[in-house]
Amino acid sequence: MKLHREGYTIMTATAIVLIFINLGLNYLLPEGHWGVGLTLVASIVLFILVVQFFRVPKRLAYQSEKQVVAPCDGKVVVIEEVVETEYFKGPRRQISIFMSPLNVHINWNPISGVIQYFKYHPGLYLVAWHPKSSTENERTTVVIRNHVGVDILFRQIAGAAARRIRWYVKEGDQVEQSTEMGFIKFGSRVDIFVPLDAAIKVNLQDKTVGSVTVLAELK
Template identity: 40%
Template sequence: MKHDSLIVFEGLPFIAAFGVLTFLAAFFFESLWIAVIPLVATIFTAWFFRNPDRRVPENEKVIVSPADGKVIRIDEGFHHELLSGPCRKISIFMNVFNVHVNRAPYSGTVAAIRYNPGSFLSANLDKASEENERNAILIRTENGREILTIQIAGLIARRIVCWVDKGANLKRGERIGLIRFGSRLEVFLPMETKLCVAKGDKVQAGQTPIGIF
């Protein structure tokens, strides 16, 4: 199934629900102003689930950001159970105004997917990485490098959506899933990766270079 529609399929039930509320409010109440609130909610929800195209950098050595948002932390020499050695970890915080469709940071094969249920702490807290609901996607490149992307639910987010399966062949910048409402995404890169971002930088999924091999 392709996921290149202007608005992602998972957002349609929310948009439809607010749309029905708008219609009912306008139909049953004398003042149209009462319908403004659900109308604004309908428009915002449609905008939140937007799914724009992105221009992926031509340089094949470039690793792109898997999420829209702000870089809130960079860790060196970090270890993760799915990875064979130390790595560099970049944490990206997505607020409710960011596009929430996630993309593959690099081309390769999905070597593993691991989902963990958990809490719903605010996604900008460091302990959210270990305690919140999360979904890890491990990509193994053609030359054997490992890149791990973890989708992490936040305070408002209540659903992580993953569009890929183990064994899938991904292209850099390809859509891989989304997280509903405010959330966090972490990407783990090999230590030899030259980083292209710093704490505080704003990034766009599939478009902003975050590292280079």
């Protein structure tokens, strides 16, 4: 299994702490004490959970000029018409995907094109499903313009536990659909804003596969 570079420091630090805890208990507790075995088992389970946060799946890159693909793994929790106030300042269709701690945490570009706008917003750490998390939590806003001039906006949003957002794009970059653009550590949420005339291809509660699942088809 391939592991993401964003997890190297956390995985190493976790392993060191767990090793010291187990060595310390082995020294302090009598030989054969039940607490030693229980701590070892708990440490192994915890380390496996941390490692799985940073797994990198093998995926075939999806390429379509008319379709918008999911920028992350997760579950569709919002499909609604909203007024997007930061960039478009007008109505758009919002699709929100909740990433649980068990999902792959990589984020992918939903379309090919040029990064027209990028901004990082410091903020709060409300739970990811809170209605105000999209506008008040720590987040990034990314806008990609495709070859015919259609802009797609998406946001990486931190949650109560996910306080580490990473991004690998900047304004002016040419990006390809289904390529990696960032990472959110320990799960959170991604919002995507598409034109009102786009045909939505997912339903509420659908599970998405990042870089593969088609969210919408553009006119």
